[in-house]
Amino acid sequence: MAPKHKTRRPRAETPRGFRDHLGADVTERAAMLDAVAEVYRLHGFDPLETSAVETVEALGKFLPDVDRPNEGVFAWQEGEDGDWLALRYDLTAPLARVYAQHRNDLPTPYRRYAMGPVWRNEKPGPGRYRQFYQCDADTVGTASPAADAELCAMVSDALERVGIARGDYAVRVNDRRVLNGAMEVAGIPEDDARARGIVLRAIDKLDRLGEHGVRALLGRGREDESGDFTAGAGLSDDQQAAVLAFTTAGGDDAAATLGRLRDAVGASATGAEGVDALERIGALLDGLGYGPDRVAIDPSVVRGLGYYTGPVFEAELTFETLDDKGRPQRFGSVAGGGRYDDLVKRFTGQAVPATGISLGVDRLLAALRARGGASEAAPGPVVVTVMDRDRMPEYLALGARLRAAGIRAEVYLGNPKNFGNQLKYADRRGSPAAVIQGSDEAARGVVQVKDLALGAELAEGASLDEWKSHEAQTEVPVDGLVAHVRALLAR
Template sequence: MSKKQKTFKPKARKPRGFADRLGQEILAEQAMLTRIQAVYAAYGFDPLETPAFEFTDALGKFLPDVDRPGQGVFSLQDDDEQWMSLRYDLTAPLARFVAEHYDALPKPFRRYQVGRVWRNEKPGPGRYREFTQCDADIVGAPAPFADAEICMMFADAVEAAGVPRGDYVIRVSDRKAMNGLLEVAGLAGEDMAAKRLGVLRAMDKLDRLGEEGVRLLLGDGREDESGDYTQGAGLSAAQADVVMAFMAATKDSNAATCAALRDLIGESSDGMQGVENLEKIAEVLTALSCDESRVQIDLSIVRGLEYYTGPVFEADLTFEVEDEKGRPVRFGSVGGGGRYDDLVKRFRGQEVPAVGCSVGVSRLLSALQARGHVTDTGNGPIVVMAMDKDQMPAYQKMAAELRAAGLRAEVFVGSGNFGKQMKYADRRSSPMAIIQGEDERAKGEVTLKDLVLGEKLAAEITDNRQWREDQPAQFSVPREKMVDAVKDVLSRGQSTER
């Protein structure tokens, strides 16, 4: 007789780099995103949704020399053998949308979008393969005035998210100014493209590696603590001095920084255009009473993506928190953006100016939680206890009346005695339980159990007999006055926090 074949049971597990989220974390994120989107809408931006999948060639990530696309995207083949990929940001789909509907769109076209994006990259601590972005872009407006508006809106959005003024700064630089720097450093020309990219990548690591680490990367290279070696850009000492001087040119005022930059750039026409962009951005911000404490020209800002063509910016949190070992930690950048005038050009063959910003939702929310700035998202639902199963219609009517009054409410529909039902209400962070057993029903009453006040008093009262006799967090009211009594308890603030 053959052995009975075992039933396959898949192991309950999730892929690396992906996260499950529940309850309060989601509600806190939704509340933060609602405030940010309100800022975008106030500036005249309209919402847009694009599909999770785009054709891979539209994302610019197709590799013709291999059978399967890669380079950071999750891809599959459609039934017509065309490659599709999950979007890795919200900007590339915007460029495709604008190109596809260009003639019908108002120009400039203002849109904001919130959505999940996917990166096929090696996951690590705090680095996920799926996360939420919150973008706002203006397509069809040249620099620098649209850029100044994006910077101002970016600052307003960070504050609306819950970061107090003084705890952040929007740092601004310009890629054309950097091009002028590279020209002065003797790195112009097609044969220097690889070196230029190496210089920009080194500059982008200033915040993490400091001046010494960046100087090593500008030269021969750098070995980190683990022994891994990163090849440098191969600049001479004199060339490295020019780059370091550029990053150190940030002054106390935006006007002073622009003046210092003019001296460094010299006669580079591309570089001078970048300086003029920054000067006009500073002029607009000054007119709006937005000083360097909120938006600061900072020449160390590079931005990692290669498609930026003009002003670039980052939202940087300036406060410190303590990690699990009590060490001070700065969150740093929680978003960024810039001008990308060549992205739509891939589809249309003509330059279409565009500028935008993107909030790093998960990182910003983590920073707010660490700082204690996350707005309370409220309690769980009021739970109507199922004391007698044959009375379920009556219990459902109670919950319906509470919901009609604007309150979250549910009936316990599981299996379990009163004690298990109370444990359920506690795990749901319920502010109140409503009880109607046989005795209450005979009197035409319901009992309200204020779970928050009860928890508070339980920690203060040491006399069990007094607790049993007083029951200050539990009282009965006529059934017809249930809704008013519940709202009265909640409005007194006894059940606003658990």
């Protein structure tokens, strides 16, 4: 008889490039997103939720570093001849589809914000995941530079609202047409989409790769530390110099920066349009009180996505943190966006101006933790302990009494035989208090409330006098339970 093969147990591990978020992580993220959403609402933006799945055709070919529409996304085909579907890779492409689909029912301009997970089928690495959260705000239906300026001001407000101090961040603004003008001066044909795409993505990595790495990508190509080779744009040394000239045009003085950019784009009409737009946006922001200490023109900002057609922006955190090896490093970008006037046109055939910005939720939350600005973990629920199995309905009623008063509470549902394990459970839950009622307390209509937070404080080296002056466990009438627990939580 052939031996029976044992069924292999599944491995209890998160797939590569993905991660789990437990209670405290989810709570912190929700608190931060609530603060950001309040800023967006104050500016008149409405919330929008879209499907996590779109057709590959609707998503389009705009993902960086890919050559085919369904490369870089998690895609599958519906049957042998059905549509290709994919998980959304950002929140902007779905917005274009929604606006085209519902444009007769939406106001123009349409201002919306959206928050949720996106997925990219890319090579994972340190801090680079295949699923991550985004938080977007977009205005569709106006070409006014005031819409671009508003987004820059709004992301500045959002960063300060969540706890990033002024001086610890910089919102940087450029215009894609300025780079197009520089590429025109460099002699890169407008119809050479491959070379122009490589140039865009290369300059977008300037802060990470430095000028040497970018030059390699502009030229023959670059081999990274793992040995992977990325083909370059094949530009000559003179062409590389012309492209890089505009990235070094920035400075503290906006007027001087604009002057150098005009020199970099030469006679290019497209480049001149971009410089003019930057000048208007800068004037609007100055009028609102958003000076260079908050928002500044920076020619090195290009953004990697291919659908941007005008102004582009990026929010960068300027303070230093330590990497995994204890070395100081600048935290870097936490938000980016720009104008994408051709995205809706793919669906309608008509030009629809649009502009938006996307905030990297996970990176911003990591920054807040690094600065000690993340919200403190919320206390766990009050735990109603179980002394007698037969009295479970009464324990459930105590829990319901607390919840009816708006107090987070639960009844212990494990094995009640060992009371010490119940208190250990409450400690692991971060519970502020435990409610205890044996048959004697039940007969007298009272409960014992154990202040677990105070008990932990007293256990950390309290003197005998301190022990005597603080009661970590108090007997209260059942009718006074809610008031006592409220006072305990307030303290």
